[in-house]
Amino acid sequence: MEKLVFAFVLVVFCGLFNNVYADATIPDDEILGYFDSEGVYTVVGAVKNTETYTILPVVYLTIDDNGKEITLAQNLPAVFPNKDIPFKIKIPEISKSANIKRFDVSFEKDFTSSESKIEVIYDRSLKKHADGHLTGKIINNGNQTEYNVKVYATIHGENNLFIDVAQNLEKIEKIEPGQILEFTMYPDPTLAQDVHYYSCFALGDETIIPLYAIRDGQKFNFRYDSTAWFIVDEGFDDKGTSLSLKGTNSFKFPTYVNFEFPKVSDNEKFNVRVNNNEVPFIQSMDDEGNWHVAFDVAGSTQYRVLISGFQKSDSILPPSNPPMGSNESAEPILVESQVDLDYSLLYYVIPIIVGVIGSVVFLYMRAKRTV
Numbered sequence: 001m002e003k004l005v006f007a008f009v010l011v012v013f014c015g016l017f018n019n020v021y022a023d024a025t026i027p028d029d030e031i032l033g034y035f036d037s038e039g040v041y042t043v044v045g046a047v048k049n050t051e052t053y054t055i056l057p058v059v060y061l062t063i064d065d066n067g068k069e070i071t072l073a074q075n076l077p078a079v080f081p082n083k084d085i086p087f088k089i090k091i092p093e094i095s096k097s098a099n100i101k102r103f104d105v106s107f108e109k110d111f112t113s114s115e116s117k118i119e120v121i122y123d124r125s126l127k128k129h130a131d132g133h134l135t136g137k138i139i140n141n142g143n144q145t146e147y148n149v150k151v152y153a154t155i156h157g158e159n160n161l162f163i164d165v166a167q168n169l170e171k172i173e174k175i176e177p178g179q180i181l182e183f184t185m186y187p188d189p190t191l192a193q194d195v196h197y198y199s200c201f202a203l204g205d206e207t208i209i210p211l212y213a214i215r216d217g218q219k220f221n222f223r224y225d226s227t228a229w230f231i232v233d234e235g236f237d238d239k240g241t242s243l244s245l246k247g248t249n250s251f252k253f254p255t256y257v258n259f260e261f262p263k264v265s266d267n268e269k270f271n272v273r274v275n276n277n278e279v280p281f282i283q284s285m286d287d288e289g290n291w292h293v294a295f296d297v298a299g300s301t302q303y304r305v306l307i308s309g310f311q312k313s314d315s316i317l318p319p320s321n322p323p324m325g326s327n328e329s330a331e332p333i334l335v336e337s338q339v340d341l342d343y344s345l346l347y348y349v350i351p352i353i354v355g356v357i358g359s360v361v362f363l364y365m366r367a368k369r370t371v
Contacts, residue, residue, distance in 0.1 A: 023050050023051070024047055024048065024049050024050065024051060024055055024057055024079070024105050024107045025047070025048050025050070025105065026045050026046065026047055026048070026059070026103055026104075026105055027046070027048065029162060030045055030046045030154070030162050031043070031044070031045030031046075031100065031103055032044060032045070032100075032162065032163075033063075033098065033099060033100050034164075034188075034190070034191075035096065035190075036090070036188045036189075036190060036250055037188055037189040037190045037250045038248045038250050038302070040090050040091070040092050040229065040248070040250075041063070041090070041091045041092075041094040041098050042088060042089070042090050042091070042188070043061055043063075043088070043089045043090075043091065043100060044086070044087070044088045044089075044164055044165045045059070045086070045087055045103070045165070046084045046085065046086045046087070046154055046162075046165065046200060047059065047076060047079060047084065047085050047087065047105050048084050049079040049080065049081060049082065049083055049084070049085075049107075050082065051081060051107075052081050053081060053109055053110075054078050054079065054080050054081065054109070054110040054111075054113050054115075055078070055079050055107040055108065055109060055110055056075070056076070056077075056078055056079075056107060056108050056109075056110045057075075057076045057079055057085070057105050057106070057107040058073055058074065058075050058076070058105065058106050058107065059073065059074045059076060059087055059089070059103070059104075059105050060072075060073050060102075060103065060104045060105065060106065061073075061074075061089065061100065061102070061103050062100075062101045062102040062103070063091060063094065063098055063099070063100060063101060064098065064099050064100075064101040065094050065095050065097070065098045066095045066097045066098070069101065070091065070094070072089070072091070074087060074089050074209070075208065075210070077150070077204035078110045078113040078204065079107075079202075079204075080113075080115045083202060084154075084200050084202055085152060085202050085204060086152045086153065086154050086165035086166075086167075086200060086202065087165065088164075088165050088166075088167075090229040092229075092231050093231075116140070116142060116146045116149075116203060117140060117141040117142030117143075118138055118139070118140050118141070118142070118146055118149060118175065118203050119138065119139055119141055119203075120136060120137075120138055120151065120201045120203075121136065121137045121138065121139055121180070125137045125182075128195065128197065128198065131192055132186070132187050132191070132192035132193065132194075132195035133184065133185060133186040133187070133192075134153070134166070134184070134185040134186075134198050135182065135183070135184050135185075136151075136182070136183055136185075137180050137181065137182050137183070138151060138175070138180070138181055138183060138203070139178070139179070139180045140175045140176060140177050140178060140179050141177075141178075142177055143177050144177060145174050145175070145176050145177065146174065146175050147173065147174045148172070148173065148174075149172040149174075149175055149203060149204075150167055150168060150172070150203070150204050151167060151168040151172075151183050151185070151201065151202075151203060152165065152166070152167050152200075152201070152202040152203075152204060153165065153166055153167075153185060153198040153199065153200060153201050153202070154198070154199055154200040155187050155191070155195055155197075155198055156195075156196055156197055156198075156199060157191075157194040157195065157196050158194075158196060163187075163191055163194055163195070164187045164188055164191050164195075166185040166186060166187055166198070167185065167227060168183040168184060168185055169183075169184050169185070169186065169227055169251065169253055169255050170182075170183055170184060171255075171256050184253070185198065186251050186253070188250060189250060189251075189252075208223045208224070208225055208260070209223060209224055209225070209226075209229075209230075210222075210223050211223065211224065211230065211231070211232055212232070213232045213235040213236050213243060214235055214236065215235075215236040215240045215312075216240055216312070220236070220262075221262070222259060222260060222261045222262065223259070223260045224257055224258060224259045224260065225257070225258045225260075226255060226256060226257035226258065226297065227249070227251065227255045228247055228248060228249035228250075228251075228255055228257055228297050229247065229248060230245050230246065230247040230257065230305070231245065231246055231247075232244075232245060232246075233245055233246040233304060236310075240310065240312050241308060241309065241310045241311070241312070242306060242307070242308035242309075242310070243306070243307045243308075243310065244304065244305070244306050245304070245305040245306075245307070246302075246303075246304055246305070247297070247302070247303055247304075247305055248301070248302045248303075249297050249298065249299055249300065249301050250300070251299055251300070252299045252300045253299045254296055254297060254298050254299045255296075255297050255299070256294060256295065256296050256297060257294065257295065257297055258292055258293075258294040259292065259293045259294070259307070260286070260290050260291070260292055261290065261291045261292075261293065261310070262290055262291075263285065263289050263290055263291050264310070264311045264312070265311045267311065268291060268309055268310065268311050269283070269309050270283050270291070270293050270307055270308065270309035270310075271307070271308045271309050272293065272295055272305065272306070272307055273305070273306040273307075273308075274295075274303050274304070274305055275303050275304055276304075276306075279295050279296075280295065280296075281293055281294060281295035282294045282295070293307060
């Protein structure tokens with residue numbers, strides 16, 4: 001009888017704390033590093049959310065670069081319960097002997113995001129082409145307009161082997177209820193002939209990549225959204241009013257980039273030059289008061305970008321996340337070391353625990369009387 005009581009208690013407690021300590025993980029067979037068509041070390045993977053609520057994950061990587069450790073972090077879009085989100089992180093100027101030494105994921109709860117009713121249409125329009133790229137359509141089955149939509153997918157080769165991730169090349173600024181839009185995805189050109197199928201389609205908002213440049217001895221933090229990648233080249237000039245960047249679009253089709261800069265003044269008027277030529281761009285301000293500078297990027301191109309028009313300020317925004325590629329960031333924060341306990345569950349857990357203890361006492365006393 002006592003063994004039955006112990007087994008009953010064990011099952012109840014395991015069930016309770018399995019729910020409290022659910023997790024977000026990166027499976028070992030869904031993360032890898034490779035050198036892309038431009039020779040840039042690229043880490044691809046997918047985060048699985050096994051929680052019962054929406055999370056905002058951060059991926060932490062430690063790369064062994066010929067004995068030198070490079071630690072970096074990447075924020076990802078919201079991941080809804082029991083869903084995945086693929087990611088791709090490019091790490092420039094790294095040796096050919098680089099490999100992933102450690103990887104972890106931490107997260108915080110997201111109480112603001114709501115899952116959209118946008119879905120990938122699974123019919124003959126979802127087609128993998130001979131060169132490895134994919135075309136398809138999405139539909140908004142909801143009753144409200146959705147903005148800044150991204151379509152993500154994992155890419156697999158022979159024997160279901162995970163080889164890459166992709167996202168749509170087009171900028172989907174909005175999709176109305178009932179509207180159908182086309183999307184296109186490309187693997188890295190070096191993997192085009194190895195593609196067997198795409199899977200794990202996920203819908204999300206903008207994937208924002210953080211960067212920083214030194215200006216007047218301080219970190220100036222900014223971000224960008226693009227399927228192309230950018231790094232800080234020469235950074236700010238001596239006046240602190242012009243920012244020099246270097247970028248690459250490894251795909252043969254054009255895309256776009258949207259830079260987000262902290263606002264110093266309403267009077268800032270930007271100018272964009274790509275390879276010493278002025279290019280058309282759109283300057284706007286978001287609801288949080290940040291500047292956005294967006295322009296088109298040609299396909300299969302390496303380029304230098306010069307953005308001028310910044311104004312100086314005595315207070316530069318402090319960094320909110322570890323910068324991409326920085327060796328100054330701390331060791332990755334292990335999920336196990338920062339349990340994300342929902343204290344509101346205690347209102348339900350404590351009464352259950354009390355009830356279980358009472359039941360155990362009752363059954364034990366009854367067993368003794370029977371003996």
